[in-house]
Amino acid sequence: MAKVKGTIVVDIERCKGCGLCPPACPSDVLSLAREVNAKGYHYAYMANPDACTGCINCALVCPDAVITVYRVKNKVN
Amino acid sequence: MAEQITNKDIAREENLVFKRTGVLTDKVMHYCPGCGHGTVHRLIAEVIEEMNIQSDCIGVTPVGCSVLMYNYLDVDMQEAAHGRAPALATAIKRLQPDKFVFTYQGDGDLAAIGTAETIHAANRGENFTIFFINNGIYGMTGGQMAPTTLPEMKSSTSPYGRDVKMMGNPLKMTELVAQLPGTYYVTRQAVHTPRDVRKAKKAIRKAFENQKLEKGLSLVEIVSNCNSGWKMTPVQANEWMVENMFPFYPLGDLKVDGEMAK
Numbered sequence: 001m002a003k004v005k006g007t008i009v010v011d012i013e014r015c016k017g018c019g020l021c022p023p024a025c026p027s028d029v030l031s032l033a034r035e036v037n038a039k040g041y042h043y044a045y046m047a048n049p050d051a052c053t054g055c056i057n058c059a060l061v062c063p064d065a066v067i068t069v070y071r072v073k074n075k076v077n
Numbered sequence: 078m079a080e081q082i083t084n085k086d087i088a089r090e091e092n093l094v095f096k097r098t099g100v101l102t103d104k105v106m107h108y109c110p111g112c113g114h115g116t117v118h119r120l121i122a123e124v125i126e127e128m129n130i131q132s133d134c135i136g137v138t139p140v141g142c143s144v145l146m147y148n149y150l151d152v153d154m155q156e157a158a159h160g161r162a163p164a165l166a167t168a169i170k171r172l173q174p175d176k177f178v179f180t181y182q183g184d185g186d187l188a189a190i191g192t193a194e195t196i197h198a199a200n201r202g203e204n205f206t207i208f209f210i211n212n213g214i215y216g217m218t219g220g221q222m223a224p225t226t227l228p229e230m231k232s233s234t235s236p237y238g239r240d241v242k243m244m245g246n247p248l249k250m251t252e253l254v255a256q257l258p259g260t261y262y263v264t265r266q267a268v269h270t271p272r273d274v275r276k277a278k279k280a281i282r283k284a285f286e287n288q289k290l291e292k293g294l295s296l297v298e299i300v301s302n303c304n305s306g307w308k309m310t311p312v313q314a315n316e317w318m319v320e321n322m323f324p325f326y327p328l329g330d331l332k333v334d335g336e337m338a339k
Contacts, residue, residue, distance in 0.1 A: 006094075007084040018111030018311040024271055041110065049084055057271040059095040063115030064106060069095035070087045 005074045006054020010044050011066040017041035021058035021067065027051040030058055098122045100131055102151050111311020113301030114143050116268040117210060120278045121179070122150055124285055134177045135169050137162040139191075141183035142217045143210065160191025163198035163207065170205045177288050178205040184225040185215040188250045192224075195254065202259030202293040206284040209250065209296060212303040213322060220306030224248040227325055232306075247325065251298040255331040261293035263332040267300045269315040273328070280330075292335060300326050 008029075015037060021044050022030045031047035044067075046052060054071025100122035108114045125134050134152040138144055140159040147154035157165040162180035170178040187195050187209050195207070214232050215221040222232040222239060225247050229238040239247075255263040262284055266277035277299060284295035300322050304314035330338045 005082060005087060007087040009088055011097075014105055016110035020111050020269075020311050020315070023312060046084075054087075054094055056095040060271040060274040061116065061269070063108065063110075063112055063119075065097040065101060065115070065119045067095070068093070068097065070089065070092040071094045072082065072087050072092050074082055 003074045004053050004071060006052040006069060006071040007049060008046060008052065008054075008058060008070070009068045011068075012037050012043045012045075013039075014064055014066045015041060015043035016064055017043055018063065019044075020061045020063070024057045024061040026055060026057060027053055098126045100126045100151050102149055104148050106149055107145060108142060109305045111302065111304050111314065112142070113212070113268050113299060114210065116274060117181075117208065117277070117299050117301070118143075118146065118149055120268070120274065120281050121181070121208065124278065124282045125150075125152060125177075127282070128177075128285060130177050130285070133175070134179070135173070137166045137169070137178070137180040139180070139182040139186035141186050141215075143181055143183060144217075146181055160186050160189070161194055162186065162191065163194040163203070163205075166205045166207075167198055167201070167203045170203060174204070174291075177285055179208060179285070180205065181208045182210070183216065184209070184211045184213065184250075185217075185223045188224045188248050192248075192250075195250065196257070199254045199294045199296065200257045200259045202261075204288055204291050204293065205295075206288060207294065207296045208281070208284075209298040210301050211250075211298055211322075211326065212301045212306070213247075214303055214306045216303040216306045220303065220308075225250070227321060230321070249326070251296065251326075251331060254294075254296055255337065259293050260296060260332055261290070261335050262287050262295040262330075263298075264296075264330045265298040265300060265326060265328050267318070267323075267328055269302070269318060298326075300328065 032042040059067040136154040302314035
């Protein structure tokens with residue numbers, strides 16, 4: 001069985017914390033951080049990183065193109 | 078059991094599936110958080126990259142929030158006077174017919190002061206692409222009522238809602254332009270969900286591809302939000318847009334390959 005596993009990298013300093021990516025995520029991975037970036041925005045981060053499948057939905061809705069997505073097929077026997 | 082892969086192992090170049098396109102510059106966009114402009118800019122940049130037309134593309138920016146678009150897209154761009162982007166694009170395309178020319182306009186630019194330019198460029202069948210971002214108000218200047226403001230919709234100059242008897246009816250520019258024989262592809266899209274973003278990107282790609290055919294104008298309307306003008310959070314603004322804007326501005330193709338849809 002091949003399980004798809006993904007991860008994202010958020011460019012924290014460019015993120016404006018608009019909050020559009022958490023509802024777009026089908027696996028409820030994303031959330032807005034309690035901490036803020038240099039501009040004072042609550043940036044997006046992976047609150048539940050193990051559930052990420054690398055579906056790129058968050059990156060598609062991100063207006064500021066701050067999300068980079070990686071994906072691997074994790075072979076589990 | 079295989080070993081647990083850590084996120085650091087996944088975040089490697091060979092596993093990359095999505096990254097910011099190189100056609101966007103490194104400048105941080107000045108748009109409000111959650112604004113649809115950023116998404117549409119990215120989609121246009123991605124299409125330009127996929128079609129490999131970065132050096133053959135000329136954009137015309139409007140007056141409005143997206144006036145600074147030339148800072149964000151790494152292609153040749155020119156700034157038009159308010160509403161005159163289709164006139165300027167006509168000149169560029171006629172002088173350099175082998176270039177891919179597009180205009181990017183908001184509803185205050187395209188549907189108000191630029192109505193004449195838009196309709197006549199469409200009617201002449203000029204062979205460029207118009208991207209029309211419709212958020213129902215003048216976003217840049219403080220959320221005033223625009224021609225596209227919905228009936229009963231509150232704006233800073235219609236604080237009790239748009240009274241159709243006094244202020245007239247909203248203008249459906251896209252439907253209007255689709256009637257004209259000079260247009261080849263007219264569609265209305267949105268960018269609030271991943272599904273709509275994928276569809277909008279296909280429409281943008283088609284609109285650029287149509288320029289090779291030289292059969293007329295392509296217009297892609299994007300119904301977008303203006304969360305600061307509507308006084309909502311980005312998520313609320315998208316919900317409001319689905320509930321109120323889409324019944325009046327239904328998504329879908331209006332004219333494909335020169336034929337009216339349905």
